[in-house]
Amino acid sequence: MKYKLFTYVAVLIGITAVAQAKPLPAVVDDSEIIKSLSNGLGDLIDKGNVPTSKKLASQLDKKTCKIDLPTVSSEKPRNIYDKCADSVVAIASVYKCNKCTEWHNSGAATGWILTADGVMVSNYHVFGGKDVSGFGIRTRDGRVAPVVEILAASKRDDVVIFRVEGKGFIPMALGPDARVGEELHIIAHPDSRFYTYTSGRVSRYYRKRMPAKDGEGPAIMAVTAEFARGSSGGPVMDVNGNVVGMVASTQSIYYPPKKKTDKQGPFQMVIRNCVPVSAIRALVEKPGA
Template sequence: MKYCIVSILVACAAAIQAAPIPKSAVDDQDVNSRMLKGIETIAADASVPAAGALVQQLRQAEGKKLHLARPAGQGPATHDEAAESVAVVGIGYKCNKCPNWHMRSSGTAWIASSDGILVTNYHVLNNLPEDGRACVYLKNGQVHAIREVLASDKLRDVAVFRIGATGLRPLAVGPDAPVGSNLHLVSHPEGNFYMYTGGFVQRYTLRTAPNSQYTVDKNKSQRKEPIAWLVASCDYALGSSGGGIYNDNGEVVGMVSSTTTLYTPPRPAPVTPLPEGFEKSMIANQAAHAQNTATGEPNDALHKDAGNKTDAPEAREPEPSAARFQMMRHPQMVLRHCVAGYTLREILYGE
C-alpha cells in the first residue's frame, strides 16, 4: 500500500511537470535579452544610422505622405495573430560607467506593409540618445535596426519608418470607427510585452494642438485647422505609445498617443492623522498654561531648566499641533487620446 501511494504521487508530479505552457505566454526577460543581443549586433554594423541621425530624419520628414498599397486579405482572426503585426521599439545606449551596450524598451509600433514599413508615435523617436541605436523586436523573436524615417507629423504624433525585413504581416487602416464600437489593442505597457486590452470608442474630439509635451514651440507649431483625436477606453500606459488600435475586423482605426487624467476639485485633506486623545491633551495643556501664566511659574521641566526664560528657543516644548492639511485632488477618470484613423489613412495612403 505504501509503495502504491508513492507511485501515485510520483506519477502525479510527473503529470504536473509535463503540463503544457500556453503558447501565448510571453517571457518578458527573454524579450529583453534578445533585444540586447540584437542591439549589440546592430551597433557593430556601420551601415546602421545612429539615433541622432534618425531624429534629424524625423524632423526632415515632417509633412511627407506615402502612397502605400492598402494591405489586401482578411485581418487577424485572433489577438495572438494581431500580435504578429506588433513590434517593440527599443533603444540601445551606452552609459558613462562601462563600455557595454544597454537596452530599454521605448514604445510600440505596428506593421503597415509586408516589406518593412512600420508606424509609431512621433514622440517615441523624437528623444533618442545622440549616439544610441534604435531597433524593433518582432513577435517571431527577430530584432531589426530602424534604417530610415519616411514620414512624420509632429502635431498629430505620427512617425513612419523602415526596417530591413520582408515577408511581414501588415495591418490595414480601416474606416473611422463609430462611437460605441469595439476596440482592441496589443502593446507593451511598462515592459509587459504583448499585453492585450479591449475597450470602445468613447468620442472624437477636436484640438488645434496636442498636449504641450509634444509641442516645443506652440507659437510656431499651431495648426489653423483643428485635429480630430479618437478617445478610447482601452487601458494603456508608458510603453504603449504607438500601438495600433484595431476593430473587430482587425483593421487599425487609431493609434495610442497620450492620456489626460481628470481630478476632483482641490479640497483639504489631513496629511498627519490626529493622535488618540489629542483634543483632551490640548485642553489640559491650555488650562495648565493659563494657570502657570498667572502664577509666573514654569509649566514643564524644560521651562524649569531654562530658569523661566519661556521665550528662549531651547525652552519651548513643541506642543501638539493640529493636523497639517494640504490641498488634495483625487483622480476620477482617464481620457485616452489616440491618433484618429483618418490621419493614418492620409499619411500612409495619401487619401
C-alpha cells in the same frame, strides 16, 4: 449496466484527451524580450548597420510617402489576438554608459507592421528628441531589425512611418474610421509587459486644445480600452483586425483639492487618447498618384 458504465468511462477519457491535447497559450518572457532586443540591436550597431538617432531625426520633416497598402479585412477572426499579435513589434533604442561596455535599453515602446517589406508605424514622440546610438524593433518571434529610414512623419498628429531592414513581415491593414461606441482591441507593451491585450470602445472624437498661436489642434480618438506608458504606438483594431487608430497618451482627471495646501484632489478617471486612422492615412500616398 456494464455497457453504460463502459460508455460513460469512454466519454470521460475522450473529453480528458481533448482537454490535454489543446495547446497552452504562449507565455511571454518579458526579461528575454528586453535582453534579446538590447543585445541584438547593440550587435547591429557595433557592425555599423544602424543609422543614428540624429540621422533619423533629420528625416522627420518628410510629409508623405508612397506605399502599397494591404487589403482591408472584412472577415471577423475567431481570436483577434491570435490573428494580430504577430504584426505588433517592440521598439527600443540603446546606449552605452561610461561605466561598462554593455549596451543598455532606454525603454521600449510599441509599433506595428504596415507592409511585408518592412514599413512600420508608431508615434512621432517615440523617435523625436532622443540622442541615442540607434533604434530597432523586435517581432513577436524574436527577429531583431534596425530602423533604417523615416518615410513620413507628423509631429502634430504624433505619427511616424518608418522602414526597417528586412522582408517577410506580417502586415496589418488600415481600416475605416471607427464610430463612437464601436468595439475595439489593443495589443501593446505597457511598462514592458509585452503583448498585453485590452479591449473597449470608442468614447468620443475631440479636437485637442492648443495655444491660439498654434492654430487648430489635431483630432483625437478617445477610447475606453486600457493602456499605459510603453503602449505608445500600439495598434487600435476593429473586430476584423484592421487598424482604426493608434495609442498615443493618457490624461488623469482629479477632483479639485478641498484645501489650498493639497496638491490635488481625489483621482476620478483616465482619458485614453489615440491617433485616429485618418491621420495615419494622411501620410500615405498611393503609388503612381
